[in-house]
Amino acid sequence: MLSLDEARSLAASLAQQGRGIATRPAARQPAEPLELYEMEGCPFCRLVREALTELDLDVLIHPCPKGGDRYRPLVEKLGGRQAFPYLMDPNTGVALYESADIIDYLYREYGGRPAPGGWRLRARTAASMAASLTRAGHGLRAREAAVPEQPLILYSFEGSPFARLVRERLCELQLPYLLRQCGRDQWQDWVLPPMRKALEMEYLPTQRHRQELLARAGRVAVPYLIDPNTGEELFESRRILDYLQTRYAR
Template sequence: MSYNLEIARSLVASAAQQGRGIATAGHLTTPAQTLELYEMEGCPFCRLVREALTDLDLDFISYPCPKGGDRFRPLVERLGGKQMFPYLMDPNTGTALYESADIIEYLYQQYGGRPAPRRFIVRTLRTAGALLASLPRGTRGIHCQPSEAPQQPLVLYSFEASPFARLVRERLTELQLPCLIRQCGRDQWQDWVMPPLREKLGMDYQPSQRNRKELMARAGSIAVPYLIDPNTGTQMFESKAIIDYLDRTYAR
């Protein structure tokens, strides 16, 4: 399938998310240690948790558990007693949870200092939206493919509803590559203007969200996704280039 068609299908998936997973409202308490989420990109229930994490501006390590995966699926069964996803582990409190609704409620109470917003509470509508977002992507981000395991987790600057970052996260899942997700949710109106248009309009763009500021300092511009591979020293923008890199470096 052509890359342009993949992007088009990913855009449809983003639209089905009904506005969730784009903006960030921030959190009250910052975790001292990074949250751990055992999940798979194509799972609608995992998507609900990732949407909440973007809204809360909470970074997390994604441990991909695609169907047929042999790296992290068995670990979840040993830790929690069953292979069910998503599965959250919070090393700060010792909390471990299955069930997306329970995880979302925990995250807002523990780190948001507030109840979960209504758009996350209405479970039937929320789940329906997540299921609709999965349909355009078919089986992407669900099934395992052979790969070499990296020594250190990769780093991805992303936000949940980005159609471009989604393609990269799908490939990370399929290759079972653990990744630190650095949230880049939008928190001001200038963030909604695409980088080429900002440049064309000569906008004096100054990011305010923490990871966007860090990305600007690191790379000189802001675009999502942005990959850092500490195993090879590689750093790069552009989803297609990132996917090609992952295949060259880790796919078997």
């Protein structure tokens, strides 16, 4: 049974109107991961994350919650102000504020096409704001936490209600992580893992990180967390949240 928090996260996904789930891979992949300074609960940051899922672009997340002291000062030093989202592309040297400018850059530089007209619709921003309201401040404010030596790794896609819970906690604890996109690119991806098992359904993912998950862990489900600092690898949002609380929260 869903907890209240899980139900609210599902409501946030519904508010996104199906965005940040499906993927149409970029025409080319960056040689080094993009770097995004952001807050999980920020509606404008969410728009960028939706575009990253749609383009199947991995990104190194530097969480910048309100009251955070790890990456917020760095953003001000790099760009001149504390405003989010802030994207840095180590492959081109480009650094950008403003979600619309970042999205346009991602589509032109890596998608090989202009950003779809839908990104300019106010309705899209309104839907993202509605998703933030549903989460009632989760993923926005900093908590005390230990600093990992290496970034964590999270297999996720933007519209996943369960991965959102993990991303919120990572943001609040200011834990950097490499987000490996697991967007859906075929109809079989929409069948939930328990249903696949019940139907004895043969499932052969075509999306790159879904293939990695199947080879690495024997099944495909998100979120999936890898902590290179401890060697822990975990499915299930509740188990991951317990782990983050025990290992990093103070």
